[in-house]
Amino acid sequence: MNNKQNLELEKLKQEMRRGTIVLATMSQLTREQYGYSLIKSLNEQGFEIGQDTLYPLLRRLEEQQLLDSEWRVEDPRPRRYYRLNDNGKEVLRQLSEDWRLQTEVIRRLLNEAE
Amino acid sequence: MNNKQNLELEKLKQEMRRGTIVLATMSQLTREQYGYSLIKSLNEQGFEIGQDTLYPLLRRLEEQQLLDSEWRVEDPRPRRYYRLNDNGKEVLRQLSEDWRLQTEVIRRLLNEAE
DNA sequence: CATTATACTGTATATAACACAGTATTGTCA
């Protein structure tokens, strides 16, 4: 596999991860977190995500009224805390359900391919 | 859940499916298929995909030299047949592996969220 | 012979991940 092909492969993998980013992020926001801790936490658990991706996503989720955020200045350093609201929790439930169904479909497709 | 929120939810689900489209499509192309049969086959197995999505994808995969295609005019009707080449099969293998790892990570994240 | 299913091609658009740049504060350790 040459260099260009490897690059294409990486792009395809990235594209695959793309769809899961919202789900992975929301899954961690049933309890309150701030951006940096969220990145660390996801990375430690094997889900790679950078600032470049997370912060815009958080703002978008807030626009869509799925989470609430709040500045906290009492902390050792000012931080913005994020947490799913009821709306967001319901959406997370539904996305999780959809995810389960969808992965089952893919699992079958892949098995068949072998 | 009001109308606007439902729309947002559908958009998020769609976004989730997005990443799986290449994988699902490629999984069916270890054996030769033409576009229309591919759409039918995927839909029957629970994976929704339309012409709008599939044909541009097939053209892209061919550009990336992951599949070969060929017009067949002897058929009752002219059809373009698609099939993964060796390159594509290798990419499918690697994507499948990545998918397995990735879904395992998400599974853990979701369990933890409950 | 009208309608439905089949089987594509081509162009346009919206969205979201990611890139890149910038700002500023808090440990830490030599």
Place this chain on the structure above:
DNA sequence: TGACAATACTGTGTTATATACAGTATAATG
């Protein structure tokens, strides 16, 4: 004490891709 790494964001592109929309044309079916 002063440099450096880690922390903790904001703002503005760029690019790739799914999807929308439009169009073309043939085969089967009742």
